[in-house]
Amino acid sequence: MRRILAFAACALSAMTLTACTNDAPNTTTTSSAAATQQGSGSTSEGADLTFAMVTHSAQGDAFWDIVKSGGEDAAATMGVTMTYQADPDPAQQSILITNAIAQGVDGLIVSMANPDGLKEAITAAVDAKIPVITINSGIERYKEFGAMTHVGQSEELAGETAGEQFKAAGKKRMICVIHEAGNIGQEQRCAGAAKTFGGQAENLQVDISDLASAQNTITAKLQATPDIDAVFTLNGSITSAALKSIGDASSSAMIGGIDLDADVVSAIKDGSLAFAVDQQPYAQGWLPVVFLKQKVIDAMDTGGGQPVYSGPLVVTKDNVEQIADAIQRGKH
Structure with missing residues (x-):
């Protein structure tokens, strides 16, 4: 687990923060950065990859805006395309997942607030050989559904x-x-x-x-x-x-x-x-995009079947100043 967490920390510390967002409610697409980043083999390798992030966020939830931002920034840095959609109703979230499968995405990132409600859709993605990473909720059941790892906290x-x-x-x-x-x-x-x-x-x-x-x-x-x-x-x-x-x-x-x-x-x-x-939501958005690209391009199975923890960190008056700037920038 130390090696996994150390890798996660390295991935976060190497971030180049650029993103392009779509203003449509609850949906955003980050375009490939391969054409604008010169001399980067890692970005050009992912130019044709599309990953879908589908969460249970209600519209306007600030927490999920940070998760989405992490995914967008990672997609821009890694030179892939990421789409984002969300619905708090598990039945509607399942439809969004099913639509992503039909569109032939190369990887899927899903929050599992209601695992039973999403089981059929997620297992369908796995059966279609689409690598799946769960985030935020669902740490106890992601293995059961065939996801490669889970990024979040216990x-x-x-x-x-x-x-x-x-x-x-x-x-x-x-x-x-x-x-x-x-x-x-x-x-x-x-x-x-x-x-x-x-x-x-x-x-x-x-x-x-x-x-x-x-x-x-x-x-x-x-x-x-x-x-x-x-x-x-x-x-x-x-x-x-x-x-x-x-x-x-x-x-x-x-x-x-x-x-x-x-x-x-x-x-x-x-x-x-x-x-x-x-629970450091920015990492919950950033890391899965990185892990999926490594899985698709280099056959790397980050996590080894175990979760990658993004928290918890207790913040009090004694240590809040240390992370206040990152929080203000939405990068924590």
Whole structure:
């Protein structure tokens, strides 16, 4: 695993960041950079390759914008074409995958928030000899579906890490805010947090596509249950909503979350947010494109069947300055 992670780090450190994006909602294409990058054998070798990234992102989700950006930048650097499409409905996501197979893509990158809902489409890609890499969600089942590797973090470990932070602070009652119904990865995060927290823990369901409603739901829960002293959020936008809820409910609960954006970084700096567990989404977009090109061109099977971890990294007031610039640029 050290060799795998070392390779991943090298791949990230070698990035040349250029991209061309399409403004169509939830869909983008990165054009081949082979024609504009002189003297690079690696780019010219991939000029005819097209990889499809299909995720479960809701439109406008800032986290997935970073993942997409990582993939776009990698495609431009590696001289391949990458298409991006997303739909939070597993049935619709499966259709997008099936369409990519029909178009004859050379590789497929898929997030598996709902593995059972995507199984038929993903196995069809594998049967068609299209190399598949799963990202973000689905670490426990990617092998079952025939994917070559998974790039992401252990969701349960990320949750356990958060639970330990709350426990160390002496908190006794925690809510874990799930923002995508049926997302197995979020359920695993909450289960992991409850495991190490040791106190009373329960899940609270909200909808990320309606942040105002999500904020109201969190506020109402805090008002109805004033002894809640820990709030665990699983997305940067939901973290920001929860911070507002704390004020609205006049609560003194400690907030910790998963994922970083500029607002989350500011909240860590000013102390209103205790910590964030960073899964480094840019790497989740960048690395699969690199790995797929190596698979198709050089028959390299990066990962050796094992996952390539992109996190977790705990960010607190003590270390936030070290990565704040990269986060501000959307490269973390």
